[in-house]
Amino acid sequence: MKIALTGNPNSGKTTLFNAITGKIEKVGNWAGVTIEKKEGPIKSSLNSTARDIVAVDLPGAYSMSPFTSEENITRDFVKNENPDVIVNIVDATNLSRSLFFTTQLLELDIPVVVALNKSDLNVKKENRINVQKLSKALGCPVIETVSTKSSNNGLNELISKTVEVLGKGQSAPFDAKDVNHSDEKSVRASDESRYSFVNKIVTDVENRKTKSSSQTTQDAADRILAHKWLGLPIFAVIMWAVFSISQTHVGPLVADTLVGWIEGFQGAVGEALGDSVSPVLYAILVDGIIGGVGAVVGFLPLIMVLFFLLALLEDCGYMARVAVIMDRFFKKVGLSGKSIIPMIIGTGCAIPGVMATRTIKNERQRRTTAMLTPFMPCGAKLPVIALFAGAFFNEAAWVGTSMYFLGIFIIILGALIVVRITGEKHAREFFIMELPEYRMPSIKRATISMLSRGKAFIIKAGTIILLCNAAVQIMQTFNWQFQVVAEGAENTSILASISSPFAFLLIPLGFGVWQLAAAAITGFIAKENVVGTLAVVYGITNFIDTEALEMTGSATDVAGVMGLTSVAALSYLVFNLFTPPCFAAIGAMNSEMENKKWLWGGIGFQFGMGYVAAFLTYQIGTLITTGTFGTGFVPGLVAVALMIGAVVVLVRKGDQKAANKLKATA
Structure with a gap:
């Protein structure tokens, strides 16, 4: 039945x-x-x-x-x-x-x-x-x-x-x-x-008993929380509080305990293998698989606390007001009011966010929204945010909050560019959405939502991330002759030889070393891999407690191990958050766009936006903090100029297309 x-x-x-x-x-x-x-x-x-x-x-x-x-x-x-x-x-x-x-x-x-x-x-x-x-x-x-x-x-x-x-x-x-x-x-x-x-x-x-003459508590709350000017700064404060609680206070307390268990398990496996086991097998199993996956799982408490708080905000009816607040901005840049919903859904995972664009009737707006939705930091990117916020910025809540608002800014800028490139006029759209009543959020529903997302995170850590970290450890262990790389000669490994050409392109962004390039590359498979790969290539198991970094013998903090300034670290974070999403999300884009030209154009646009944003972050940040531009400024400026020039050419073609349409209808 x-x-x-x-x-x-x-x-x-x-x-x-x-x-x-x-x-x-x-x-x-x-x-x-x-x-x-x-x-x-x-x-x-x-x-x-x-x-x-x-x-x-x-x-x-x-x-x-x-x-x-x-x-x-x-x-x-x-x-x-x-x-x-x-x-x-x-x-x-x-x-x-x-x-x-x-x-x-x-x-x-x-x-x-x-x-x-x-x-x-x-x-x-x-x-x-x-x-x-x-x-x-x-x-x-x-x-x-x-x-x-x-x-x-x-x-x-x-x-x-x-x-x-x-x-x-x-x-x-x-x-x-x-x-x-x-x-x-x-x-x-x-x-x-x-x-x-x-x-x-x-x-x-x-x-039904109605009191139309008096203002209800719901109306009074909406006059403030959904106000056209006050709504946005209130949203910023709320997001700052969410990140402060999850990344600075509650999350790390639980994470320290979990990391201790992971380290204990790693040590127990190492002792069980003993001295007689092959050093290569030991490195792959203990350092690569357990260490790499453990480094990612160590951020699970921070992520789950964040998911729990976001679920409470959604359940109480506030996130629907955020959609109303953002509607006025999105309409001005040629997006539909319905574009807001996929982007809010995308904060959990980009894949259902992209799939939700099918509710948008206008074809250009649907494809544009599918292309821009992955710019919202999703759950897979939260370990990367948590790592760099904790290691380089003393767990400051402003780091995560600013990444969300930078994502919104990039979406608005990207929408303006796409409208000009396509040569279409702003379609007049009406965004009608029933606002749910404010209510006390359900702890049970928020907990179920948190556990569901946590389960998905663990499954990914036990499959995709595990296999990827094992492959990274193997490529770092052997050279192309399949000989074990000697200590101190890691630059001759398979991983280093593959990543080095990409690292050269990343010098103007402040992180032109093969280890960081390798982590960025594996991030295209799954963004959590950025943390796992960094754990493998730098031999770091515990990213939560920086005292554990003394085992690397090179420094007592992440900045020293990776050789990054705080500005370069912020640039690396921006690059990983705003370049193309994971392969699964790209697959969802392909399904919803139904056009290969739009798909490859969208991927190129995402990479260009991420590269330019990271370049500006590093170079301007370095100029402010040191008084001079950073390494590779001139070649980076040339690369950025070429990207912007390509966009300008496409925009002019779009303007010409729009002019031709206007003449045809005159």
């Missing part, structure tokens, strides 16, 4: 899916979170029948007449996949908006059960819905549910009623059979009639 979960965005659909299946799919307070259908079996505790029941979580939709690709997925599944029962999740706090879609579902001759979700919020507002009247008016069962509660949530009754209606017919309370869908006037008239029908039902079944 297959049931389809349908409903408007932000109706609690995915939360209900998680509650009845036990899964932990991503939940958010905006459209675009569920970008593809997801399936899962109903929990045995809710399924008292002998049937195998599978629930399918479909993307949010407002209508069976699709406007976005998300709504296409929902319509096609409901019409073509023949689900046995449709469970329509209706937001009890916004009944009139939800029932338009409900009446369309009732016309499909598939049994429908309405889950009247968020019923607890109505009680708090002293609003009442007569469930029996609503069920009679719609001609289908209506069950009150609270999917965020673990008990007395109505889910058992919902599943029982779903099984009960299996195989029964479904009548439609609103007759739309005479609509001519090829005639716009006929469709509009039908929609108006449907809205009137829905409003009549709502008037009959709902007893």
Whole structure:
């Protein structure tokens, strides 16, 4: 038995899916979170029948007449996949908006059960819905549910009623059979009639108390937090506080303990191998695999604390206000208001962020957003931020905060450039998003979100990063004749010979050594590899406690081991954050752009932006701190000038294209 979960965005659909299946799919307070259908079996505790029941979580939709690709997925599944029962999740706090879609579902001759979700919020507002009247008016069962509660949530009754209606017919309370869908006037008239029908039902079944004359606490909060001028500095302060807590205070306390365990495990394995084992095998297993992976995993507590705090911000309704704050800036540079959502999702992982761009209807805006979304620092980049903030800037919270805002600045600048290159006028877009009410965030949901992301991080550390670090250790151990490299002759290794040509190109950025180039290269496979590779090539296991760096014998801090100034370290951080993302994210870009020219142009643009940003950071920073430009200023300036020149040429072609379009329409 297959049931389809349908409903408007932000109706609690995915939360209900998680509650009845036990899964932990991503939940958010905006459209675009569920970008593809997801399936899962109903929990045995809710399924008292002998049937195998599978629930399918479909993307949010407002209508069976699709406007976005998300709504296409929902319509096609409901019409073509023949689900046995449709469970329509209706937001009890916004009944009139939800029932338009409900009446369309009732016309499909598939049994429908309405889950009247968020019923607890109505009680708090002293609003009442007569469930029996609503069920009679719609001609289908209506069950009150609270999917965020673990008990007395109505889910058992919902599943029982779903099984009960299996195989029964479904009548439609609103007759739309005479609509001519090829005639716009006929469709509009039908929609108006449907809205009137829905409003009549709502008037009959709902007893709502409203105080329109007084300003609510929610309104007062929005006047400050979503203010067009105050909103942005408030967001900056909040992000600074998040990084301060996660990277400076709570995170390192837990990380010290975890790093101690990793070092103990590394030492135990080394003792177990003994002196009789091959030094090469010892280096690969203990130093390369355990040491490299351990260095990455050591940052897990910092990352999980950050994810937990971000989940709290999202759950309380604040992140939706951030979307509103950024909307006015994005529209001015030719992006859609919907471009904000993929970028906020991308702070967790760039891959779902890029995939969420499919909600944008305009092709150029969708491709531009897919190209720019990876500039937002994602979870994979957080270990790199944490490493350099802790090692070079005394765990200063401003480092992580500034990287987020630098990412936003690069996105805005990049959008302006792309608009000029494509020669398209700014399309007039309206960004409509329902702002969720402020609420106390759920510690449980934030914890589940944190553990889910932490699990994904550990899986990546145990697969991709492990294999990459093993390969890096092998390439560092042998030369091209597959002879073990002698101590002090690391420059003759396979890794050094591959990385050195790239290191030469990075001299104007302040880090032209093969070790740092190797870490940057492996970062294109997965950004966490930057930390793992640095641990392998420099023989550092503990990046959290700098006292452990004395084992390298070359310095007592990371700056001495890597030979970087603080300005060069900041440049290296900028380069790794704002050059092309991991291969998986590039694959997502390819899927969403559906155009190789855009894909390769986007990758080139990302590399150019990262290179120029790192060059300016190093050279200007060195000029400020020492009074002179840094090493390689002239060749770096030539390279940057060539990149900017290429952009200027493309912009002029775009301007000419726009002028030709204007003449053609004149």
